[in-house]
Amino acid sequence: MKKAPGRTRDAILAAAASAFAARGFSGTSVDTIAAASGFNKAMIYYHFRNKKGLYVEILRSVFRFMGSRAADIADSDLPPPAKIEAFIDALDSMAATRPYMPPIMMREMAEGAVHLDSGTLRLMAAIFNNLRRILDEGLAKGVFRPAHPVLTYFTLISPIIFFRGAAPIRVALGKTHLPDVRVVDPAAFVANVKSTAITVLTAGATGARSPRPPRRRGRTNRPGDHA
């Protein structure tokens, strides 16, 4: 049925990503992945060295992709605040497009990145460094105030990853124990993260012109959207 070159590999990778996201590395059996991919278990060992090899391959692609997007944004000619917004948008759209990313990232964080070889760690560091470049540029241009890059990094990344990654538990809790809580639109959440970031970064900057005054768009924050 399925014969295209590299197709098998991709099917396995896709199935594995979802499975690893849902149940973690050791919680996922190779048989499960094989079944989900539509192929046999032996194919996994044919295309990848072993279970960990498959897992690391996924991690690498995740961080590589994020790193290249971050580099594109940092290299662009957008003004720094727009770069920050683009950075957040990119992160969120990746999380939305590839729902396996947030859980996998959360698990790796919790695990202390023991599965990450030096090359993959470099990819992670690259993402951070691109954010740092944006911050430095904004500072040099006088549109950002000084901000610790690590602190900023976590403040931007964590809400997106957490919100997207916690989607299943969020809806489960909403249905059973918090039925009166209005569902949160992901776009509203992202808009909120963006406007928060911009305001924090631009407030008190040395430079005169704040190229994009922090206004709220969307109805993230409107009278009466409390519970």
Added chain:
Amino acid sequence: MKKAPGRTRDAILAAAASAFAARGFSGTSVDTIAAASGFNKAMIYYHFRNKKGLYVEILRSVFRFMGSRAADIADSDLPPPAKIEAFIDALDSMAATRPYMPPIMMREMAEGAVHLDSGTLRLMAAIFNNLRRILDEGLAKGVFRPAHPVLTYFTLISPIIFFRGAAPIRVALGKTHLPDVRVVDPAAFVANVKSTAITVLTAGATGARSPRPPRRRGRTNRPGDHA
């Protein structure tokens, strides 16, 4: 050597919490926990039903503790902004005192809370509801603007959990790939989360008197980090 009543149980719980945090539920073997606790594997099955029973016991204690702290704060007579700060402080001090908490929470989020029975989910919901009470009180008193509780919840929780939970990878990355990055003081990070939260919540509130004008302490944050 160790004979005090309930001491064995506690030793097992402590060893299990660390192990589960580091390697997850299925990544941790019962033998490992037994060895770390100083007891034998059979003792685990004597004191707890099975591996999952032990795990759920830990989850329950975590959420119960957080829930009771949150309730205390919500019930206190502090002004709402101080309650928010106390809420954040409590969360962070729990994460600092019990380093196993952030990783376990991150893993449970990623897993969609499949290990959580209805009772434990109620405990989680209780934490959220206490935050919501604080927000409602602030709104009623005119010191907070309307804010969606879920959005606020994630914005407060995720940076703390992420930052504390990612401590191992943070230092590892810092040493190997980002040697020039200044180490972030957890206290500075928490201060930043607090001042951001307060400013966001109080900005544009209807009420006249803001019982605690959002001033920043520490140098994490300065003029106008609202949004």
Added chain:
DNA sequence: GTCTATATCGGGATAGAC
């Protein structure tokens, strides 16, 4: 490249002595 066995072993769980 893809499949069907199958070897091998780790780990959850229990029996039963002390």
Added chain:
DNA sequence: GTCTATCCCGATATAGAC
């Protein structure tokens, strides 16, 4: 309450046919 010994399933990994 605590230990040793053991059962046994499930999961990684491989051999080898097609």
